[in-house]
Amino acid sequence: MIVKILKACRLPLLVITFLIMYFPLIIIGILSVNKSSYAHAFKGFTWQWYTEIFSEATLRTAIINTLTVAILATIISTALGTLIAIGIQALRPKEKKRLLMLNNIPLINPDIVTGLSLMIVFSFLHLRFGITTMLAAHIFFSIPFVVLSVLPKLQSLDKDLYYAALDLGCTPMSAVLKVIIPAIKSGIITGALIAFTMSIDDFVISYFTTGNGFSNFSIWLYARLGRKSFSPAAYAYNTCITMVTFVILMAINIKSIKSKKGRILNEKNSSCIDNTTYSS
Amino acid sequence: MAEKLIELKNLTKRFDDNLVVDRISLDIYKNQFITLLGPSGCGKTTILRMIAGFEEITDGQIYFEGKDLTKIPANEREINTVFQNYALFPHLNVYENIAFGLRLKKLDQSEISDRVARSLSMVKLIGYGKRSIEALSGGQQQRVALARAIVNRPKVLLLDEPLSALDLKLRQDMQYEIKDMQHQLGITFIFVTHDQEEALTMSDRIVVLNEGKILQTGSPEDVYNEPVNRFVASFIGESNIIPGIYCGNRVVEFFKARFDCVDDHFETGEKVDVVIRPEDFEVVVVQEGKITGKVADIVFKGVHYELCVMANGQELIVHTLKSPNIGDIIGLKVDKFEIHLMKVS
Ligand SMILES: Nc1ncnc2c1ncn2[C@@H]1O[C@H](COP(=O)(O)OP(=O)(O)OP(=O)(O)O)[C@@H](O)[C@H]1O
Numbered sequence: 001m002i003v004k005i006l007k008a009c010r011l012p013l014l015v016i017t018f019l020i021m022y023f024p025l026i027i028i029g030i031l032s033v034n035k036s037s038y039a040h041a042f043k044g045f046t047w048q049w050y051t052e053i054f055s056e057a058t059l060r061t062a063i064i065n066t067l068t069v070a071i072l073a074t075i076i077s078t079a080l081g082t083l084i085a086i087g088i089q090a091l092r093p094k095e096k097k098r099l100l101m102l103n104n105i106p107l108i109n110p111d112i113v114t115g116l117s118l119m120i121v122f123s124f125l126h127l128r129f130g131i132t133t134m135l136a137a138h139i140f141f142s143i144p145f146v147v148l149s150v151l152p153k154l155q156s157l158d159k160d161l162y163y164a165a166l167d168l169g170c171t172p173m174s175a176v177l178k179v180i181i182p183a184i185k186s187g188i189i190t191g192a193l194i195a196f197t198m199s200i201d202d203f204v205i206s207y208f209t210t211g212n213g214f215s216n217f218s219i220w221l222y223a224r225l226g227r228k229s230f231s232p233a234a235y236a237y238n239t240c241i242t243m244v245t246f247v248i249l250m251a252i253n254i255k256s257i258k259s260k261k262g263r264i265l266n267e268k269n270s271s272c273i274d275n276t277t278y279s280s
Numbered sequence: 281m282a283e284k285l286i287e288l289k290n291l292t293k294r295f296d297d298n299l300v301v302d303r304i305s306l307d308i309y310k311n312q313f314i315t316l317l318g319p320s321g322c323g324k325t326t327i328l329r330m331i332a333g334f335e336e337i338t339d340g341q342i343y344f345e346g347k348d349l350t351k352i353p354a355n356e357r358e359i360n361t362v363f364q365n366y367a368l369f370p371h372l373n374v375y376e377n378i379a380f381g382l383r384l385k386k387l388d389q390s391e392i393s394d395r396v397a398r399s400l401s402m403v404k405l406i407g408y409g410k411r412s413i414e415a416l417s418g419g420q421q422q423r424v425a426l427a428r429a430i431v432n433r434p435k436v437l438l439l440d441e442p443l444s445a446l447d448l449k450l451r452q453d454m455q456y457e458i459k460d461m462q463h464q465l466g467i468t469f470i471f472v473t474h475d476q477e478e479a480l481t482m483s484d485r486i487v488v489l490n491e492g493k494i495l496q497t498g499s500p501e502d503v504y505n506e507p508v509n510r511f512v513a514s515f516i517g518e519s520n521i522i523p524g525i526y527c528g529n530r531v532v533e534f535f536k537a538r539f540d541c542v543d544d545h546f547e548t549g550e551k552v553d554v555v556i557r558p559e560d561f562e563v564v565v566v567q568e569g570k571i572t573g574k575v576a577d578i579v580f581k582g583v584h585y586e587l588c589v590m591a592n593g594q595e596l597i598v599h600t601l602k603s604p605n606i607g608d609i610i611g612l613k614v615d616k617f618e619i620h621l622m623k624v625s
């Protein structure tokens with residue numbers, strides 16, 4: 001009985017959930033094409049705000065800052081995270097488990113704790129707050145994501161792969177560069193995409209670890225909200241970011257579906273090849 | 281005998297407190313097919329990995345052409361390995377997998393493609409160069425792994441149970457092909473397996489290992505016909521092991537009867553284990569046999585029948601071409617050359 005009711009409710013529940021989840025995004029999307037610069041009235045359709053994203057100087061700087069930090073943080077955290085994952089994978093099971101736990105703690109820590117503690121660390125070190133500290137913070141919180149997306153890839157590799165490279169003449173370093181990293185490429189790319197999206201949409205940690213007037217988009221937005229100088233170009237940028245995130249997530253998902261499909265296809269293929277070669 | 285190529289001296293490996301390889305000494309000669317045979321976990325892979333340079337040695341020495349091998353890093357040893365699970369590079373196609381070692385040696389393009397083509401033909405995979413690794417069957421991957429190793433013209437090829445993942449028919453084909461390949465290449469193969477039949481078929485010399493120790497080294501015939509102890513006898517082929525007493529003068533007593541034999545390196549009155557292979561019994565009428573037994577079970581095995589005979593309270597496995605009936609009392613005869621004595625371990 002209950003099961004039946006629940007089953008009947010499935011579709012409406014799904015629709016409601018999605019509406020609640022996506023309603024704010026849709027509203028921002030609508031506002032980004034609203035002729036009026038006030039949020040309470042819709043006065044016709046326009047692309048104007050999209051073209052104005054880069055015409056307001058402070059907004060433009062904020063966006064450029066966001067992207068600079070995101071790109072640098074992605075590159076550095078992907079490189080470090082990959083090396084860390086390779087290192088962790090080489091450990092004995094017991095040590096590996098402990099290190100993985102350490103890796104996961106920043107993931108479940110609330111942003112505000114991470115932000116605050118990083119701020120304290122940076123001020124202890126007498127660092128000048130600004131792009132360096134924010135970048136360091138972004139690298140710090142992105143690395144665990146990279147590690148987590150690279151490790152399963154490493155685990156699925158034949159453990160002799162590295163030795164096979166040595167066997168054929170690689171030095172330990174070139175074995176990692178020529179064999180291990182290419183073999184886990186898809187995990188690295190996934191990690192980089194996650195790091196990038198984490199970085200462009202971070203507010204709390206950025207807010208605590210920046211200073212001296214260096215602000216990224218989310219900080220700029222926070223400062224402008226409710227003020228007269230607020231430009232609806234922010235909605236336009238927001239919508240763009242949503243789309244970018246959406247595309248990246250789709251890319252990750254399609255990639256994983258493809259690789260699964262590829263494997264199944266290959267298995268089919270190889271059994272065909274088997275039949276032909278051994279029957280001929 | 282041919283020239284000595286590799287010499288293991290008291291080779292020892294410990295993982296923490298776990299003694300895995302225990303003071304192994306072994307000479308390996310040029311152009312020899314030598315097989316390390318032993319049950320799972322006896323340290324075969326560990327020995328190979330120490331020769332290849334992937335594992336530090338705890339104690340002892342390895343000499344290669346008279347030089348201390350442990351001072352040479354893995355990537356500079358003139359040794360190549362075929363791994364148990366092949367360890368092919370998944371991001372490279374068949375051609376690039378095979379060419380990998382040659383590219384590292386910075387050979388020119390034409391020589392590389394020449395040598396890759398030759399080794400592809402040697403493993404019967406002509407035309408497979410552009411295939412991706414994942415699009416190959418297990419048997420084909422195994423061939424690529426072989427090609428990738430031999431293309432570098434190593435002085436020694438290490439093969440770690442390369443056939444264990446293949447089905448029976450393919451495995452038997454590959455046994456001959458690998459043996460053939462060793463003849464053609466004229467290099468030393470060190471082959472690891474836990475399959476005694478594979479070892480007997482392929483090897484020039486077999487090294488039987490258990491719990492990190494060498495139990496016996498010898499030609500397949502030696503190891504089969506003259507196992508040194510109970511473990512080797514029962515690990516290699518089927519055998520009947522009967523407790524007996526050496527009576528001196530090449531006479532042994534078991535089953536309350538005296539038999540002539542050919543072994544004589546025992547003390548008079550010493551307890552011995554007597555090994556008789558199932559195919560070495562002759563089924564005769566009761567009066568003619570020194571051993572009398574009752575047929576407890578018969579299984580048809582294609583060419584022969586396998587009898588289970590109860591004699592003096594012990595089960596004997598007997599292979600015979602003509603089948604008696606279950607419950608028959610039969611006599612068993614053994615030629616003196618087929619009675620092998622072992623020290624009691
Ligand atoms: N890296 C390691 N750390 C700790 N113990 C190990 C390690 N490698 C192997 N061992 C242990 O050493 C012993 C011998 O292992 P090895 O792999 O050499 O056996 P094997 O004869 O090749 O067996 P198999 O036929 O199953 O492949 C095993 O008990 C194994 O648990």
Ligand SMILES: [Mg+2]
Pocket residue numbers: 324325326364440
């Ligand atoms: Mg092994």
